[in-house]
Amino acid sequence: MGLEADRGLLSRTSTAERVAGVLRTRIAEGFFRPGVRLSEQDIGTALGVSRNTLREAFRLLTHERLLVHELNRGVFVRVPSVEDVRDIYRVRKLVECAAVREVTGKPAEFAKIASTVEDGDRAAKQSRWQELGTANIRFHAEIVALTGSARMVETMQALTAELRLVFHVMADPRRFHERYLPRNHEILDVLATGDGIRTAELLATYLDDAEAQLVEAYAERT
Amino acid sequence: MGLEADRGLLSRTSTAERVAGVLRTRIAEGFFRPGVRLSEQDIGTALGVSRNTLREAFRLLTHERLLVHELNRGVFVRVPSVEDVRDIYRVRKLVECAAVREVTGKPAEFAKIASTVEDGDRAAKQSRWQELGTANIRFHAEIVALTGSARMVETMQALTAELRLVFHVMADPRRFHERYLPRNHEILDVLATGDGIRTAELLATYLDDAEAQLVEAYAERT
DNA sequence: GCATATTTGTCCGTATGTATA
């Protein structure tokens, strides 16, 4: 449902890819929560696609680590483990810190990041916590974009989608995102001075703190 | 062909995954060269699997960038562009340099890397250039493993598979790999002293040189 | 432990759309 609209002749993507897109957003926004099974039958009829097509979509999302495929049991929305959280932050720290360390002063890029930080401010002021979360995520995505590598950006996008699963396991976006707002400002300021080394240090402790907070919250939950 | 053997009841992976594995190695070893089209019909009958299953395998490999999927035209073995080569090396430089920079002295890891370098020496002495190439690739994989991140290792593995496509576009493994042997030794030596910064610098110029050589060879070929 | 119902895994036939000779 909501697929037929895109069904026009101008659609250049395959149905499987479109189905994957729908499921991806459903998962990202927490409609399909971590751990639930995605029935081929149910979703197939709900979206009006055949089982074969749906399975192709499942494969795509499985490869993105959003679903897990248990043989002869079906696909489930992934439930990231604590070790997954640690691994995700290991990657983030390595990539994001390296990205800012060798930064070459590109004013246009900085302006874009600055506006993202401001978006976060505005969202926080209006108590729109969901929005604050996405602004925060975009902040980090733009840091990755400083590398100038399309592959790096894509890889980290997938990692972020995974991270969203972690957030959904424990919810409460305010508690998690609000405290990082002032630090976003600080990092951006130092970055703008061109001191990559110092920025990298700030980012490292930032990410260490975030990881510790998530790991702790995770331990409580289970 | 070669699939029936694994067809037993004890196989815990799906057929699609096994098919993907077969195709992956076929592509890696250059049996399917960059640019050729992979017919659903032909390969399906050759491997004795249905088109549905084969399409699932294609999706997997497309997501790994080994195949490109042109809508209603079929799948082709990817032909990486020069820009792809640049992007691949941007990622390698960022990740590998970061990996060695913060290295904590783990003797066991160093020993493993050392033996890989020696494997390369031996292969070169015996003029086994293909082997030299894989030893070289493993050398870098082990550097990435120093990060301790499963995701990072997996991501870089996929990147290496892509890089193999680049090699197949222009072949001649000797010319490309031989010259880096002494530098592998040098890097390993400095790494063992614990000087991560200096190792990172060496690796950076190493990778810059390799990239330049590939880009140049690419320009000639087309 | 067993029998049954459900769901997945795999394959096939076919209608439609798209690209190309």
Add this chain to the structure above:
DNA sequence: CTATACATACGGACAAATATG
């Protein structure tokens, strides 16, 4: 422009595995 070949997508079928009572 027509014809051919092929990919796309659907629906149905059956075996195999799993879950449920």
